[in-house]
């Protein structure tokens with residue numbers, strides 16, 4: 001809030017959990033928010049379960065203030081795309097957010113910037129907020145390509161019509177995801193500042209300053225506060241630590 005942007009703490013559950021676990025985790029997260037009194041907190045809390053759990057989790061968090069999101073969507077509105085899920089379907093389930101272009105999707109499903117952009121635009125058209133992920137690999141960082149790679153990904157993946165309401169950017173260095181190796185606050189801020197500059201260039205000063213930029217990659221209760229204190233870090237996209245309600249909540253405390 002001090003930065004004029006509300007923090008977003010987003011849990012990316014990835015491919016984890018069955019009905020019972022999902023419900024329990026969601027309820028435990030909601031309980032923390034309720035106990036804290038949701039009105040005067042400087043952050044939004046979001047959970048992004050796998051597709052199979054969205055409905056149950058939605059029921060479990062109903063009325064709690066915890067927001068609901070998904071981890072991917074197809075770029076088309078509907079049609080012959082066996083096994084895929086469209087953005088309007090997610091909206092229909094009560095989602096407000098969808099992650100697009102996560103590095104695991106870029107790697108495992110060959111998604112390119114143009115695909116990510118198309119998905120983000122589909123999300124916006126459906127009334128969702130797209131969380132657009134970017135980030136360099138270790139090899140790219142070692143070759144000193146970090147800034148160039150992130151610049152290229154932001155430019156290529158940013159949806160048309162992006163604004164602070166419909167778009168969030170997440171910087172997730174691939175080498176920090178699930179590895180326990182976190183970017184230092186300085187490393188994170190360096191890239192966040194670059195992303196901020198690209199957003200301002202693309203969207204103008206006001207909107208560019210208003211879009212939230214999350215950090216993701218082994219964020220945990222210990223390192224969250226330092227990361228979130230950086231001028232352009234507006235929250236986190238949290239994998240492993242979002243699977244335990246207490247840890248997820250402790251990460252959110254880093255915003256205070």
Ligand code: PGA
Pocket residue numbers: 012172176177178179180216217218219237238239240241
């Ligand atoms: P991690 O995952 O927190 O487990 O590193 C983050 C992410 O991939 O979104």
